[in-house]
Amino acid sequence: MTAFSFDAVAAILLIPAAAAAILAALPNYKMTAIVNVIASLLTLLAALSLFVTERPAPGQYLIVDDLNIVFIVLNTFVGFTTSVFSASYIAHELETGRLTAPNLRFYHAMYQIMMFGMNLAFVSNNIGLMWVAVELATLTTVLMVGIYRTHEALEAAWKYFILGSVGIALALFGTILVYMAAQPVVGEGTNAMVWSVLIEKAAHFDPALLSVAFIFLLLGYGTKVGLAPLHAWLPDAHAEGPTPISAVLSGLLLNVALYAVLRFKLLLTASPEAIGPGPLMVTMGLTSLIFAAFMLYRRRDIKRLFAYSSIEHMGIIVFAFGMGGPLANFAGLLHMVMHSLTKSAIFFAVGHIAQVKGTQKISEIRGLTESHPGLGWALVIGVVAIAGLPPLGIFMSEFLVVSSTFARHPWLAIPLVFGLLIAFGALLLRLTGLAFGEPRGGTAPVEASYVPMYSHLALVFAAGVYLPAPLVAWFQHVAGILG
Amino acid sequence: MNGLTFDIAHLLAGSLVLVSFMMLYQDRLFALINVFALHAVVLALSVAWQAYIQDAHHLYITAAIALVFKAIVIPVGLHRIIQRLGIHRDIETAVGIGPTMLAGIGLVTLSMVLMLRVTPEADPLAREDLAFALSIILLGLLVMVTRRNAVSQVVGFMSLENGLVLAATGAKGMPLVVEISVAFSILIAFIVIGVFLFRIRERFDSVDVGALDDYRGERR
Numbered sequence: 213m214t215a216f217s218f219d220a221v222a223a224i225l226l227i228p229a230a231a232a233a234i235l236a237a238l239p240n241y242k243m244t245a246i247v248n249v250i251a252s253l254l255t256l257l258a259a260l261s262l263f264v265t266e267r268p269a270p271g272q273y274l275i276v277d278d279l280n281i282v283f284i285v286l287n288t289f290v291g292f293t294t295s296v297f298s299a300s301y302i303a304h305e306l307e308t309g310r311l312t313a314p315n316l317r318f319y320h321a322m323y324q325i326m327m328f329g330m331n332l333a334f335v336s337n338n339i340g341l342m343w344v345a346v347e348l349a350t351l352t353t354v355l356m357v358g359i360y361r362t363h364e365a366l367e368a369a370w371k372y373f374i375l376g377s378v379g380i381a382l383a384l385f386g387t388i389l390v391y392m393a394a395q396p397v398v399g400e401g402t403n404a405m406v407w408s409v410l411i412e413k414a415a416h417f418d419p420a421l422l423s424v425a426f427i428f429l430l431l432g433y434g435t436k437v438g439l440a441p442l443h444a445w446l447p448d449a450h451a452e453g454p455t456p457i458s459a460v461l462s463g464l465l466l467n468v469a470l471y472a473v474l475r476f477k478l479l480l481t482a483s484p485e486a487i488g489p490g491p492l493m494v495t496m497g498l499t500s501l502i503f504a505a506f507m508l509y510r511r512r513d514i515k516r517l518f519a520y521s522s523i524e525h526m527g528i529i530v531f532a533f534g535m536g537g538p539l540a541n542f543a544g545l546l547h548m549v550m551h552s553l554t555k556s557a558i559f560f561a562v563g564h565i566a567q568v569k570g571t572q573k574i575s576e577i578r579g580l581t582e583s584h585p586g587l588g589w590a591l592v593i594g595v596v597a598i599a600g601l602p603p604l605g606i607f608m609s610e611f612l613v614v615s616s617t618f619a620r621h622p623w624l625a626i627p628l629v630f631g632l633l634i635a636f637g638a639l640l641l642r643l644t645g646l647a648f649g650e651p652r653g654g655t656a657p658v659e660a661s662y663v664p665m666y667s668h669l670a671l672v673f674a675a676g677v678y679l680p681a682p683l684v685a686w687f688q689h690v691a692g693i694l695g
Numbered sequence: 696m697n698g699l700t701f702d703i704a705h706l707l708a709g710s711l712v713l714v715s716f717m718m719l720y721q722d723r724l725f726a727l728i729n730v731f732a733l734h735a736v737v738l739a740l741s742v743a744w745q746a747y748i749q750d751a752h753h754l755y756i757t758a759a760i761a762l763v764f765k766a767i768v769i770p771v772g773l774h775r776i777i778q779r780l781g782i783h784r785d786i787e788t789a790v791g792i793g794p795t796m797l798a799g800i801g802l803v804t805l806s807m808v809l810m811l812r813v814t815p816e817a818d819p820l821a822r823e824d825l826a827f828a829l830s831i832i833l834l835g836l837l838v839m840v841t842r843r844n845a846v847s848q849v850v851g852f853m854s855l856e857n858g859l860v861l862a863a864t865g866a867k868g869m870p871l872v873v874e875i876s877v878a879f880s881i882l883i884a885f886i887v888i889g890v891f892l893f894r895i896r897e898r899f900d901s902v903d904v905g906a907l908d909d910y911r912g913e914r915r
Binding site: 338340341343344347351369370373374377378381382384385388389391392395396400401402404405418420421423424 | 809810812813814816817821825828829832836839845848852855856858859862863866867868869870871874875878882885886889
C-alpha cells in the first residue's frame with residue numbers, strides 16, 4: 213500500500229512534467245490539445261487517489277497532509293476543466309490567425325509546466341523548494357500572458373514580470389530569515405527548511421526574527437495573491453493573455469500564493485511571542501476588498517472587470533484567514549473553493565463572448581442573453597454567483613465570513629459589508645448592460661464547450677443549496693488545522 | 696571567529712552597500728552597467744570569502760556564477776543591447792539625485808536598526824551580513840523606482856538579487872543556495888532576453904517604461 217501511495221504524489225508531479233515534454237515534441241495542434249486534456253485528467257485522477265491511498269510520511273522535500281489535499285484537488289480539477297475549455301478556445305484563435313501552430317505547441321507545453329509548478333508548490337515540504345516552484349509557475353504564466361505578442365500583451369507580461377520578480381525576491385528574503393530563525397534551534401542544513409520540522413519547533417524560534425520574516429513573506433507572496441497595493445500586475449495580465457490563462461491565474465495561481473502565506477501563518481501562530489499574523493492579513497484583505505470594489509465601477513474591459521473582482525475576492529479570503537478561528541477559516545476555505553470555480557466559469561464564458569463579439573469592451577457587448585443564450589445565461593449565473601446572491605455557494609461563504617466577523621469583531625464587519633455591497637452594485641450594474649437589452653456586436657453562432665462552465669456553475673449551485681456532511685466535516689477539520 | 700576573517704567579510708559586505716550607493720547617482724546607462732559589474736565582482740569576492748571561512752565548497756559555485764554570469768556575460772550583453780537600441784543617452788531619473796541619496800541613507804539606517812534589533816542572539820557575522828543584505832535589497836528597489844528606463848530597472852533588480860545572494864550565503868549552512876542562485880540567474884537571463892527579444896524598443900518605440908504605462912485599456 214505504501215508503494216502505491218507514494219506513486220500518487222509522484223504521479224501528480226510526473227504526469228504534467230512528462231506531458232510537457234511530449235507536448236513540446238508534438239507538431240499537430242489538434243493532437244496536442246487532446247493530449248493536454250488527457251494529461252490534465254490523469255493528474256486529476258491521481259490527485260483524487262490521494263483521498264483513498266495511504267499517505268507517505270513527510271519527507272525532506274515532499275509532504276501530503278489534510279491541508280494541501282484540498283488545494284491539490286481543486287487545482288487539478290480546475291486545471292482539467294480549463295484544458296477542455298482551452299481546446300475549443302484555442303481552435304478559434306487558430307482560425308482567426310491570432311495564434312499560429314508553433315505558438316500552440318509552446319502554449320500547451322507551458323500549460324503543463326505551469327501545472328507541474330503549482331502542484332510542486334502544494335506538495336513541497338521544504339520552504340526553499342516551495343519558493344522555486346512558485347517562481348516556476350510564475351515564469352510560465354508570464355510567458356503565456358505575452359503569447360499574443362501585441363503591444364498590450366507585451367506590456368502586461370513585462371509589468372507582471374517585474375512586479376512578480378520583486379515579490380518573489382522579497383519572499384526569498386523572508387524565507388532566508390525563517391531559516392536564520394530556525395537554524396539555532398533545528399541546526400544547520402536542510403532540516404531547518406523543512407516545514408513539518410519547523411512547525412514542531414516554531415515555539416522556540418526567535419520571535420522578533422520570525423515576525424520580520426513573515427512581513428517579508430506576506431508582502432512577497434502577497435504580491436502574487438494580488439493584494440492591494442501590490443496588485444498592479446493582475447488586471448493587465450488577466451486582460452491581455454489568452455482567456456484560459458486568465459481562468460487559471462484567477463482560479464489557481466492566486467491560490468498557490470495564498471497557500472504559501474497560510475503555511476507561514478501557521479508557523480507564526482505556533483510561536484506565541486511573535487506578532488499575530490491576523491491583524492496584518494485582516495488589514496491587507498480589507499484594503500484589497502474596498503479598493504477593488506470601487507475600481508469595479510470604472511472598468512471598460514470585460515476581462516479587466518473580472519480581474520478586479522478577483523482582487524476583491526482574494527481580499528475577502530485573506531481577511532477570513534486573518535480573522536482565524538474555526539468558523540472564519542472554514543468560511544475562508546469554502547470561499548476560496550467557490551471563488552475558484554465561479555471565477556474560472558466566468559472566464560470560460562467571457563472567453564467565448566470576446567471571441568464571438570470580437571471585442572473585450574463592455575460598451576460594445578449588449579444583450580447576450582438574446583444573441584447567445586447559452587453564453588449569456590452562463591455569464592448571468594456566474595456574475596450573480598460572484599456578486600454573492602443566494603442560493604449560490606458564494607452567498608453562503610460570504611455569509612459565514614460576515615457572521616463570524618459580527619460575532620467576534622463587530623466593528624470590522626462594517627467595512628467588510630460596505631465593500632461587499634459596493635462590489636455587488638458594480639457587478640450587477642455591468643451585468644444588466646452586458647446580458648440584457650438590444651443585442652449589439654457580432655451575432656455569429658458560437659462553437660463553445662458549455663460543459664466546463666456549466667459543470668462549475670452546477671457545483672457552485674449545489675454547494676449553495678446543500679453541502680454534503682462528509683465535505684463539511686473535512687473542511688471543518690482543515691479549518692481546525694489552520695488555527 | 697578570528698578577528699581578521701571577520702573584518703574581511705565585513706569589509707566586502709560593506710563595500711557592496713557602497714557600490715549600491717554608487718548606482719544611485721549614475722546618470723548614464725553605460726556607467727550604470729559598469730558599476731553593476733563592479734557590484735557583481737564584489738559579490739563574488741564576498742561569497743568566495745564566505746565559502747572559505749564556512750568551509751562550504753558549494754558556495755564557490757555561487758561565487759563563480761556571480762563572477763562569470765553577472766560580472767561579465769550580463770554587462771557585455773546589456774552593452775550590446777543598448778548599442779543596438781541606440782539609447783546610450785542620459786538616464787531619465789524620475790527623482791533628483793539629492794533626494795535619492797537621502798532616501799538611500801534613510802533606507803540603510805532603517806535596515807540596520809531593524810535587522811540589528813531583531814537578531815541580538817544570532818552569530819555576529821551572519822547578523823551584519825543580513826543587515827547589509829537588506830540595505831542592498833532596499834537600495835535595489837530604490838534604483839528600480841527612481842528610474843523610468845527598462846534597462847536600468849533591470850540593473851536595479853539584479854543588484855537587489857545580489858543582496859539576496861549575500862543574505863543566503865551569510866546564513867550559515869543554508870541548503871539550496873546554489874540552486875536558488877541558479878534559479879535567479881535563469882530569471883535574470885529571461886528578463887534580459889525579454890528586453891531584447893520582445894523588442895521593447897521596437898514595439899514601444901522607447902525603453903522608457905513611462906511610455907509602456909500609457910496603455911492601460913481604460914484611460915480614454
